[in-house]
Amino acid sequence: MAAVKPMGFSAGLSFSEALDSEAGLARQALYYMQLMREVEERIERKLYRQGKIVGGVYVGRGQEAICVGAGLAAEPDDMLFPCHRDLALYFIRGVHPRQVFAQYMGRVGGLTRGKDGNMHMGDLRLRIVAIISAMAASVPVAAGAAMAQKYKGSRDVTMVFFGDGATSRGDWHEGINLASVQKAPLVLVCNNNHYAYSTPLDKQMACENVADRAPGYGIAAEIVDGNDVFAVHQAARRAVRHAREGRGPYLIECKTFRMTGHSAHDPGDYVPKHLWEEWAQKDPIDRVRRRMIEEGWAVESELDAISAGIRRDVDAAIEWAEASPFPDPSELLEHVYDPAPRSI
């Protein structure tokens, strides 16, 4: 039923199977997860080191199943509030990888024309709202978007994404409480990746799960394996249905692990080595790929060809972004205010 219009950037790529079949979901999910991984690898491990990224870099390596599984459960009219480790949501909504590279490089081809950087990007026409750096600030804003959907009598829902660290902030609690009281159609997707910058979970909260907080707000919640895109997708479908039916907010806690430092300048050497090794075995992309072959949904050569296509597309996207100019200083004061206030 999830009717997201698939956006394949590879020439000739199309998703003929519906998401209702596991095979169809696997094919789309693998594409978006791989595209996200490839784009972020280039940004973090190549362009950043070459000095071409002018600011910070935050990636979602190892967590791709969360934004892909949940994002594919949303309809195009549903609102999305990504956090900084949810790049694939942009691709699902039709943002081109070249815009993302240009965004990171501070070029006019980026979604913010160089006004902001990295994952601070959005487009209301695509129903994607940009984050601000103070994590969890998106939650009350998403609550308001969901309240507005209800106000207008639409069937749309709002999906807001955040990490475990964000759940320590007052805004998270205020936003969920308000949304719950208002029975707003809000789906809350937590990527619990065990670290907020360098701070481990047990210094962040004294309860075991983020989902343990849900009963305090009277909202539904479940915990899923965040590295299993099928599990995330099914949970997200349940959550979206719950919200669409007017039953209020629904929290999904996706257990995962951040397979990187907080940002590109952080080697993450405070993370015990055994955790890296343990979670590397649970890589969400490997898991989908393996399953597709085991189930006979695809053969290896076919998947290799898709990967190669993604790499070629990404090469071209980087080339495009590097050719995109830097903004002219004359744009500095543009869009501080509405240039043409409504005449009154």
Place this chain on the structure above:
Amino acid sequence: MALTTYVEAVRQGIWEEMERDPDVFLIGEDLGVYGGAFKVTLGMLERFGERRVIDTPISESAIVGAAIGASFMGLRPVAEMQFADFISCAFDQIVNFAAKCRYRWNAPAPIVVRAPSGGGIHGGPFHSQNPEAWFCHTPGLKVIAPATAYDAKGLIKSAIRDNDPVIFFEHKALYRRVKEDLPEQEYTVPIGKARVFREGRDLTVVTYGAMVYAAEEAANELAREGISMEIVDLRTLLPIDEETILASVRKTSKAILLHEATLTGGIGGELAARIAEKAFEHLDGPVLRIAAPDCPVPYSPPLEDAFLPNARKVIEKARWLYHY
């Protein structure tokens, strides 16, 4: 004709906009059955229903955040902070989310945050503050502080129709003290325009909010001494109507900047700098500031009276400047 109070003028302005535009709604604490702490929203629940008059938990950050989210969906939220003092609880949503989203990613946030502000009511440190300078230091916001019932009504209507986030300070001490004849027909007052509240020739006082009346009282007294004082009522604090201020100062050659908010970092300093930069050759005396001293707003009447600027303090400085 019946006179309209300042509080009733705000109420009428909001009411008319809600009648005019079904996308306008109210969100805040105790707005519905109770009608708001100052009764600005009295009767609105009955007229517009729970859908458009939303009582929230005590969560200022969520109130402003939700207003921003709803504005992204095409609605026109009017959020109420019960007292301007509590607006600090929503500071991040206002200065980091609302003020910057148009600039960052071309997403306008047309919200209004109403904030009853000001002292003189023995409200103590948390029910008396004038926090407008915090927001005047935030590009992307518009900041309004009307002094008259006419402007309160006309400006709240403009604020609701404006495409940028507006912080709307209503002075509590004026709510029931100020009463005026308002036009029968609909009107608005433009944002970003100061006005000459009282014409004069010898010196200019630039002020806003309740201090307009302290300046007026002083001007009446000074007139008896033959000193003619012009009063400029800013009405909008951001963006600043520099033109009207400079025109007045060029005419009188002497300027006093008066506000109820505390001195250091207040708007007066900014205006003084602009006058010095752009009208220096017209000045016949130093630019003076009159403001509350740099301390919290105290509770006990003798302390609060000592804290607040008033006509007597304006008269003293104005006399000195006149004879300079």
